[in-house]
Each structure stands twice: as structure tokens, then as C-alpha cells.
Amino acid sequence: MDMDGALPHTDEEITAFYLRYVDTVYRLCYSFLKNPADAEDMTQECFLRALRSGMSFASVQHEKAWLIVTASNLCKNMLKRASRREESVEEHPELADRSGTENGEVLDAILRLPPEYKTAVYLYYYEGYTTPEIAEMLRCPKATVQSRLFRARKLLERWLGGELT
Amino acid sequence: MKQTIQNAYDTLSPTEEQREVMLRQLRLRLRETAPEKDDERGKRPASRLMAASLLAAVLLALGVTAYALGWFGLENLKEQEYTVIKGFTQEEILARNRELEEAVARGEDPAEKLREMDERDFPRPTETRRITFMAGLQDSPEAQAFQEYMAFSVGYDPDREILRSIGNEPTGLEEEYGAYGCYTREMADKVDEICAKYGLEKLGPGRTLTSARQLFAYAGTGDFAPKNDHYSGQRLYSAIAYADGSFIADGALSAGMMTQYHICRCMKGTFTTFAVMELGELESWTEWNYTTENGAELLLAQNGRRALILADRPESFVVLEVHGSYRATNRKDSLETIAEIFDFTAIP
Numbered sequence: 001m002d003m004d005g006a007l008p009h010t011d012e013e014i015t016a017f018y019l020r021y022v023d024t025v026y027r028l029c030y031s032f033l034k035n036p037a038d039a040e041d042m043t044q045e046c047f048l049r050a051l052r053s054g055m056s057f058a059s060v061q062h063e064k065a066w067l068i069v070t071a072s073n074l075c076k077n078m079l080k081r082a083s084r085r086e087e088s089v090e091e092h093p094e095l096a097d098r099s100g101t102e103n104g105e106v107l108d109a110i111l112r113l114p115p116e117y118k119t120a121v122y123l124y125y126y127e128g129y130t131t132p133e134i135a136e137m138l139r140c141p142k143a144t145v146q147s148r149l150f151r152a153r154k155l156l157e158r159w160l161g162g163e164l165t
Numbered sequence: 166m167k168q169t170i171q172n173a174y175d176t177l178s179p180t181e182e183q184r185e186v187m188l189r190q191l192r193l194r195l196r197e198t199a200p201e202k203d204d205e206r207g208k209r210p211a212s213r214l215m216a217a218s219l220l221a222a223v224l225l226a227l228g229v230t231a232y233a234l235g236w237f238g239l240e241n242l243k244e245q246e247y248t249v250i251k252g253f254t255q256e257e258i259l260a261r262n263r264e265l266e267e268a269v270a271r272g273e274d275p276a277e278k279l280r281e282m283d284e285r286d287f288p289r290p291t292e293t294r295r296i297t298f299m300a301g302l303q304d305s306p307e308a309q310a311f312q313e314y315m316a317f318s319v320g321y322d323p324d325r326e327i328l329r330s331i332g333n334e335p336t337g338l339e340e341e342y343g344a345y346g347c348y349t350r351e352m353a354d355k356v357d358e359i360c361a362k363y364g365l366e367k368l369g370p371g372r373t374l375t376s377a378r379q380l381f382a383y384a385g386t387g388d389f390a391p392k393n394d395h396y397s398g399q400r401l402y403s404a405i406a407y408a409d410g411s412f413i414a415d416g417a418l419s420a421g422m423m424t425q426y427h428i429c430r431c432m433k434g435t436f437t438t439f440a441v442m443e444l445g446e447l448e449s450w451t452e453w454n455y456t457t458e459n460g461a462e463l464l465l466a467q468n469g470r471r472a473l474i475l476a477d478r479p480e481s482f483v484v485l486e487v488h489g490s491y492r493a494t495n496r497k498d499s500l501e502t503i504a505e506i507f508d509f510t511a512i513p
Contacts, residue, residue, distance in 0.1 A: 012373035014195070016403030018188055019375055020415055026187075027177045040183065044191050051195060052269070062258070064425075106173035125170040128424050153166070 018047055021064060024127065025071045031118050032075035034111050042078060046071045065137045068127075072119040079115060109159045117152040120145050171419075249319060251292040261286070280332070288324040299475075300431035300440040300482040306363035310436045313362075314345070317355050344368040344407075345438055356436070365436040368407045377401040377416075384410045384430065387511030391418040409435050410481065418506060424493055426503075428485045430512060440484060455501055461509035465501065467494045474504050480513040 025046050030039040046067060113121060119138065123129045124145075131149070135142040179187070253261070261282060268278040298311050322328055331348055342353045344367075360367055374380045377390045383406045390401055404414035409432045417425045431437045444450070445468070452466035464475040472487040472494045485507070487493040493500055 010373070011192070012375070014192070015188065016373045016375050018191065019184070020402035022184055022187065023178050026179045026183075027174055030177045031174070036179075036183070040179075040187050043179075044187055044194065047191050048194055049266075051191075052275075066262075104173075104176075106169055107176055110170065110173055121170070122174065125167050126174045156170075 014051060017051070021067050022047075024064065025067055027126070028068060028071050028119070028122055029075055031111060031122060032072070032079065032115060038078070042071065042074050046074055049074075068119070068123065069137060076115055105160060106156075109156050112159065113152055113155060117148045117155075120148045121152045124149055246293050246295050248291050249294050250288075250323070250325070251290045253286075253289075276333075283329070287329060288326075291323075295443060295445075296441050297444050298441050299429070299484045300437060305433070306365055307431070307433065307436065310359045310363040310365055311438060313359050314355065314436075314438065318346075318352075321352065322349075340370045341367065344371060345436075360436050363436070365434060366409060368409065368411060368435060368437060371405040371407055374404045374406055374414075375402075380404045380406055380412060380414060384412050386410070386430075386513065387508065389508045389511040390416060391506040407435075411435055411437060413439060418503065425488045426485055427488065428483065430481050430483045432481045440482070442484075442486075451497070453497070455504060457505055457509065459508065459510055461504075463504055463509065465497070465504060467497070467500055469494055472500050472503075474500070474507075476509045476512070478509070478512055483509065483512055 022043065026039055026043045029042040029046070030036065033039050033042060049070060050067060110118075110121065120134055123134045123137065124131070129137070131142055131145050135145045138145065264282065265275060265278055269275050298308060300307060328348055336348050338347050338350070338353050342356055345352070345356050347353045347356060356367065359365070372383065374383060377388070380386075380401060381388055401414055401416040404412050406412035406414075411430055411432045413427070413429045415425065415427055429440050431440050450466050450468045452464060455463050455465050457463065461476060464473075466473045466475070474485040474487075476483040476485075487500070487503060493503060
């Protein structure tokens with residue numbers, strides 16, 4: 001049931017490809033950039049690169065992995081280029097609306113994580129990838145992924161006051 | 166902790182309006198940046214050789230199912246080894262992608278670069294693969310047709326000389342024979358011959374659908390997709406469906422875990438080649454029969470890395486693969502939970 005590795009050509013195929021991955025890419029971009037406008041720009045950029053590239057993928061999983069890694073790298077580069085200051089939740093009304101709720105507090109803490117931890121946290125806790133899968137995707141040792149997840153978990157627990165339920 | 170973090174990330178999902186705005190802008194930017202020779206859809210360059218190579222890696226093998234109506238198991242699936250053209254490894258694919266990206270960044274024409282890379286990387290060596298055909302009884306016309314076509318394909322254009330001479334130009338066979346990877350009239354004739362011999366229909370052109378509602382209507386099924394999905398607000402991402410009711414679709418679900426799935430339905434009486442899998446060592450799989458609360462009889466199987474749900478329905482054979490979830494691939498109760506949130510009885 002593996003699909004062949006051809007990226008979409010037609011308008012319909014492009015739409016299907018986009019719908020399959022847009023939520024994943026957008027959520028990841030948002031977690032880095034912390035505002036919807038930049039997250040939308042970077043999401044488009046990521047899809048544009050994939051669709052213009054002529055790339056091939058061995059499977060749907062590899063296609064998704066490429067988009068995730070590319071989105072992370074684009075966001076990190078954007079943050080570096082712009083030397084962006086850390087923006088607080090209060091600067092974004094759409095996030096501040098959620099503060100005070102458990103989801104809002106946890107989200108605030110996730111957004112405060114250092115960039116190098118964010119991709120691992122998203123892939124492990126949200127997308128359900130295993131540590132070896134993440135290590136392969138990010139091209140780093142498994143121990144590095146484990147260490148990032150451990151440190152991220154400790155930071156989240158510290159900021160949220162005790163263990164997360 | 167996992168659920169708490171998942172709930173928090175859920176709040177970051179784009180709204181329906183945001184998705185539409187981003188898609189509109191993406192289409193605009195694709196058109197703006199498309200080369201002049203391309204049409205208004207903003208085609209990107211593609212390598213038919215590469216696509217054929219990837220397809221060959223999963224297609225050119227044989228397996229036939231051997232199970233009676235009612236309960237069956239993976240042990241009834243017969244595997245066979247075939248010598249096939251070696252597929253690219255993930256490393257090789259990434260290296261090609263990087264090379265292409267760098268060329269594009271230098272301002273080179275991507276289509277020209279692809280041709281150059283294909284010239285260098287083809288023909289490919291061969292390898293032995295063990296692949297299982299997932300849709301048809303052992304002596305069924307579907308399985309015999311598949312076997313015959315695979316035997317033909319393995320020996321046809323082994324060094325891809327013909328394919329290289331055709332390049333990426335249209336062949337006129339794409340619509341009617343695209344589902345079988347045909348790029349010459351000889352291949353198409355073989356498909357016709359096999360269909361006539363075994364009394365099967367061709368799949369014909371696939372249609373891309375982007376909503377669950379469209380798929381149910383086009384494939385003639387009831388509403389089978391998970392109803393409790395809040396993963397992304399989309400119950401099915403996309404599907405390629407055929408006029409007879411066969412389809413391949415991707416979706417996501419959230420039965421206590423976030424995961425994506427791939428579902429494939431092959432109609433009995435149709436010649437299909439897309440339902441093939443590499444199962445690996447059968448001993449590594451844990452499998453059991455399971456009847457859902459609404460009476461669908463299923464085979465569930467997991468091996469720590471993959472999870473499958475199979476259903477032998479009256480008019481079709483359905484295979485569902487759950488991707489990337491440790492719980493789904495390791496815990497029987499998790500896979501049964503997933504089986505319950507689909508309605509397999511809605512797929513005739």
C-alpha cells in the first residue's frame with residue numbers, strides 16, 4: 001500500500017497534498033514563530049519548496065518527514081535571520097485568550113521552549129513518532145533526541161509547577 | 166502528559182478559513198513562479214524514471230491470498246520473492262533532493278537537472294524483494310491476473326532503455342493505463358490481454374477527492390470514517406478513487422492517540438496492482454480475529470512497528486494501515502479501539 005513517490009502535478013493533486021499535511025506544518029511553524037501571520041507565510045513557503053522541487057519520496061511517511069524537517073529548518077532560519085526577540089503570549093491576543101485555561105498554560109509553556117527542543121517535543125508528543133524515528137528524521141543521535149525530550153519535560157514541569165497530568 | 170500536550174497543540178490548528186486562504190495564496194505563488202512553458206496549473210518537473218523506479222520497488226513482486234470466506238490470518242497470505250529493479254534508498258533519495266535543491270538555488274533549470282541526474286543514476290541494479298499482494302483469494306482471477314502481469318513486468322524493459330528513450334513526454338496511455346505504470350503500447354496491450362483472459366475490468370483513471378463526503382459518494386460506500394476525530398478537523402485528508410469503487414485514502418484519527426492512517430479498498434472483479442505490502446517475517450506479527458460491536462469481522466495485526474486492519478467484505482477487500490503510533494502498533498486494545506471507530510460494515 002505504499003504510494004509511489006511522485007509529488008502532485010495537477011491542481012486537484014496539489015490540493016490533496018496540501019490538505020494532507022497543512023495542519024502538521026502549520027502547527028509546527030506556529031510553535032516556533034508564535035503568531036499566525038508568520039506561521040501562514042512559513043507554511044506556504046514550505047509547501048512551495050516541496051511542490052517546486054521535483055523531489056521524490058519513497059513513501060507517504062518520508063514525504064511527511066521531509067515537510068516537518070523543512071518547516072523546522074525554515075522557522076529556525078527565519079528566527080536567526082531576523083534575530084527575533086522572544087515574544088510573549090500577551091503580545092498575541094489569539095493566544096492570550098486561551099491563557100488561564102489548562103490548554104493555554106501548557107501551550108504558553110510549549111511556546112517558551114528553546115527552538116532546538118520544539119521539533120522533538122512536537123514529533124514525540126503530538127505526532128506519535130518514536131525516539132529512533134525522530135533521530136532518523138532529524139539526522140541526530142538517538143541520545144540527543146532523548147536528552148532534548150528529557151530537558152524539555154523538566155522545563156515544562158518547572159514552568160507549570162509540578163508534573164504534567 | 167502526552168494527552169495534555171496534544172490538547173495544547175490542538176489549539177494551534179489552523180481554522181478552515183486559514184486553510185483556504187493559505188491554499189489560494191499557494192496556488193497563486195505556484196503560478197507566478199511556474200516556468201513559461203508550463204500550463205496554468207504550475208506544473209513542477211518530474212522524473213518518470215524515478216517514479217517508475219519507486220513504483221517498481223513496491224509493485225514487481227507477487228503474493229496471493231489464500232483464505233476461505235470468514236476468518237483468515239496473515240499465515241494465509243502467500244509471499245513470493247522476485248528479482249526487481251532496486252529502489253532508491255532513503256539516503257539516495259535525500260541526496261538527489263539535495264542536489265536538485267542546490268541546482269535550483271544556483272538558478273539551473275530543474276527539469277534539465279533532473280534529466281542529467283536520471284542519465285547518471287539509471288539503469289539501476291536489481292535486488293530480491295518479498296512482497297505480498299493484499300487483495301484477492303489464492304485462485305481468484307484478481308490474484309492470477311496480478312501474478313501474470315508481475316511476471317511480465319519483471320522481464321519487460323529490465324534496464325529501462327525504453328523508458329529512458331521516452332523520457333518525461335506524455336505517452337497518451339496515462340489515463341487508461343496509468344494505474345498499471347504502462348508507458349508503452351505493448352504494456353497496455355498486456356493489461357488488456359490479462360483483463361480479457363481473467364474477465365476483469367480495468368481501473369481506469371483515478372480521481373483525486375479531498376473530502377470524506379466526496380469519497381463516500383464516488384466510491385458508493387456509507388460513512389465509514391472515524392466520527393470522533395478532533396485531530397485536525399479533517400476526517401479524511403485526500404483520496405484517489407476509481408469509477409468501480411476502489412480507492413486509496415489518507416486520514417487521521419484520535420482514538421486516545423494521534424495517528425494517521427492509510428486505507429485501501431480493492432473491488433473484486435477489477436484488476437488492481439496497488440494493494441501490495443512488504444510484511445517481513447510473519448513470525449514477527451501478532452494477529453487475531455476481531456468482531457466489531459456492529460458485527461464487522463476483521464483481522465487485526467501488529468508487529469511493533471506497523472499495525473494493520475483487514476476486512477474481507479462482500480464486494481471488496483479492505484486494508485487499513487495505521488502509521489506512526491507506538492500504542493497502535495504494540496497494544497492490542499489500542500488497535501481494537503481504532504477498529505471500533507471505523508464502520509467497516511458501511512463498505513460493501
